Amino acid sequence: MISKATVDTVFETARVEEVIGDFVLLKRAGSNFKGLSPFSEERSPSFMVSPAKGIWKDFSSGKGGNSVAFLMEHEKFTYPEAIRYLAKKYNIEIEETEQTDEEKANTDVRESMYLVSEFAKTYFHDTLLNSEEGKAIGYSYFKERGFTNETIKKFELGYSPEAWDAFTKEALGKGYKLEFLESTGLTIPRDDRPFDRFKSRVMFPIQSMSGRVLGFGGRILTNDKKAAKYLNSPESEIYHKSKVLYGIFQAKQSIAKLNNCYLVEGYTDVIQFNQSGIENVVASSGTALTPDQIRLVNRLTKNITVLFDGDAAGLRASIRGIDLILEEGMNVKVCTFPDGEDPDSFAKKTSYDDLVLYLENNAKDFIQFKASLLMNEAKNDPIKKADLIRDMVVSISKIPDRIQREIYIQECSRIMDISEQVLVSTLAQLVQKDVVEVGKKQKQEQKAFEVVKNENPVDAEKVDTLGIVECEIINILLSYGNVSEKFEGVLIGTNPEGEVGEVVVKKERKVYEEIYLSLQEDEIEFATGLFKEIYNDLISVYLQNDDFNLERYLMHLKPEFAQIITDIVMNNEKYVLHNWEGQNIFPKTKLEQLNQNVTDNLFTLRWYLISQFIENAKNSVSKESEIDNSEVIAEIMDYIKLKTKFSYKTGRVVVRYH
Known part of the structure; x- marks a missing residue:
């Protein structure tokens, strides 16, 4: 622990x-x-x-x-x-x-699977570097590929021995349970004797963005035609190949820094690029690109450059991936390598400077790429050319941003020598078709969740004024409790003319002191159970500590309380998302309005509680003629005067919510 x-x-x-x-x-x-x-x-x-x-x-x-x-x-x-x-x-x-x-x-199943996978990574890596078999076969293979010791260690490459159950026996001997070896796919169950899935293969650990081992890719080194060249871990509780990108752990910082991600196909493409000095590269690991994989990159950058070798099948596959990338609102370029070259082989024999220059000079916009790829097929055939243009417009229709669509339509018109009007008309038809399809889908979903209309609908829920005010007071305490402000107070004294009456004075206090003393003076307690508990806890912390730290305070709270407090504090930050300054709108900061905000909320809380008292008192007035209600009525009148005074003090009319 x-x-x-x-x-x-x-x-x-x-x-x-x-x-x-x-x-x-x-x-x-x-x-x-x-x-x-x-x-x-x-x-x-x-x-x-x-x-x-x-x-x-x-x-x-x-x-x-x-x-x-x-x-x-x-x-x-x-x-x-x-x-x-x-x-x-x-x-x-x-x-x-x-x-x-x-x-x-209490260690759960997923955690056990992660622990087994971490052990496997360490075992395969150690076997590669320190066993005779690993050095002779696995290490030699990686050296032949041109990988340095630093690269091998960076990607924690490994080797699984040729023996049928070498890894399984080692894991069981270390106390790992067979059920988790099997659920991760590292061991294949068999009645007489379970055996290693990746026997006699060099190993590529597949990691999450945080570095957790999710699964493995293994490449066979023998000429066994019955065995797959590459073998991946099966789908499991922790490994979903459609949601993983190989190399994302090593690439994430470089992708964010350079604001671009190179997308390749295989493990060795990623590793060779890294060794050449280009680290912002990930691989789809031989699977067709998926929306989940694209979103993984989208968290780090809006720009993807897809790298492909020159074979036709690979280029065709890239077209399907391009449309998916465009649908996610990302910018996509495509760079191909000379015939007979792939990212691995090209990077291996090219210096860093030349490789960077090649990528910069040969990365084409997707419109240019589609045109160059398919134009040779179309040539003088009008029908094929029309299909090509339609295909390009389909890709443009996937772009969510209208301004970008307009720019690409102009580019397509220029490259394909066709009027913009025709392209815009075709684009409009495609977009409208998509809108109709989305509408149909929404209607189907609505039918699945139809609710019988209530013949006697109830009134909309009233606004919880008290909850809103109490929530705002807690928010002020959390964000500005230790800030000092000069608050107005009223004392009975003598004014400059010698008359006795109310005298307004300003006294410097910390915000939490003003709130606490004001509510104590009027014997006011929070009415909402949860907010009352949070308020009492906060005041207790402030009274016992000179230095309140929100992050430290959250550490020691129950998770449900921590979540509520985070929601309260961060709710004020919503306006930042709208970029008002970019529109030349400069709202006052919370700190600039702090004094007024504290005063308003304290008066509003009093006003609301007095309003409740007045309503309750009115309801208690008896209509029986023989009962004397004069005392209750006098009390009601006094509270109405006080309520009017509060409204005057805040300089506004407090809205009645009920």
């Missing part, structure tokens, strides 16, 4: 924008950062990170929290694993305390 001291050090060291920046392309938005949600499909940023508060909020999915919460949501880490990941990232030594039997029993 990880010690509390280690956990505290991790929380104090980890910076939320750095942790999330490894997975999501973040752009500065004022004092915050924004980016595309990694939890939903979107093209406009709704994901906000606040470095000052140490928290994040995804407005599209409602998720939020600190850096540990992000890792648990995004990478499906357990809490201890998220702490270990951050400790490794920030080079923090982990102090261990003995784990209880109950804690050991």
Whole structure:
């Protein structure tokens, strides 16, 4: 079990924008950062990170929290694993305390599969470097491919021995359970004797964006025609090949920094490019490109350059992938290599400078690529040329941005020597067809969830004024509790003319003191149960500590409380997503309005509670003539005067919500 001291050090060291920046392309938005949600499909940023508060909020999915919460949501880490990941990232030594039997029993299936996969990666890598068989076969193969020792270690390449059950026996001997060896696909079950799936193969670990081992690719080195040249781990609880890109762990920082991602087909393409000095490269690992894989890149950059060798089959396949990339609102280019060359072979014999220059000079826009690829086939055949143009317009129709579509239509018109009007008309038909299809799909979905109309509909739910005000007061405490302001107060005293009456004075207090003392003075308590609990806890922390730290406070809260507090604090950051400054609109900051905001909310809370009292008192007035209601009525009149005074003090009419 990880010690509390280690956990505290991790929380104090980890910076939320750095942790999330490894997975999501973040752009500065004022004092915050924004980016595309990694939890939903979107093209406009709704994901906000606040470095000052140490928290994040995804407005599209409602998720939020600190850096540990992000890792648990995004990478499906357990809490201890998220702490270990951050400790490794920030080079923090982990102090261990003995784990209880109950804690050991709570280790779930997915975690066990990850542990088995991590062990397998270490075993294969060690076998490659240190066993006689591994060095003679696996290591020799990688050296023949031109891979250096640094490259082999960077990608943690390995070798699985020729013996039928060498790995399985080793894993079982180390205490790993057979069920998890089988569920990860590392071991194939058989009644008499389970055996290794990847026997006699060089191994390529497939990692998630955070570096977790999800599965493996294995290449056979013998001439066995019955065996597949490349073999991948089967689909499992932790490995879904359509959602994984090989090399993303090693490439993520370079992709974000250079704002471009090179997409290749195979493991060795990625590795050879890395060794040549180009690290922003990933591979679809021989599978057809999928939307999930594209979204993985979309979190880091909007730009993809697809690299293909010159064979016709590969180029045809690339066309299908291009349309998928365009649908995700990304910019795509295509670069092909000379006949007989692929990314691996070309990078191996080309210097870094020449390779960069080649990629820059030969990367074509998808319109130019389609035209150059298919024009030779069309040549003087009008029908084939018409099909080619239609095919190009289909690709353009996939682009969500209308301005980009317009620009590409102009480019297509220029290249293919055809009027823009015809292309625009064809594009409009395609777009309208897509709209109709989406409409049909939505209607089908609505039919599946039809609800019988209520003949006696109830009134819309009333606005919870009290909850809104209490929520805002908590928000102020969380964000600005320790800020000092000069608040107005009323005392009975003598004015300059010598008259006795109310005298307005200004006294400097911290915000939490003003809120606490004001509510204490009027003997007001929060009415909403959850907010009352949070308010009391917050005030207790402020009264006992001179220095309140939101990130540290969140560390020690129950997860459900931490989520609620994150929602409250980050809700104010929504306006940053709209880029008002870019439209020459400069709203006042929360800090600039702090004094007024505190005063307004305290008066509104009093006003609302007094309104409730007046309504209750009115209902208690008896209509029986023999009962004397004068005392109740007098009390009601006094409270009405006080309510009017509060409205005057705030300089506005407080809206009645009921």
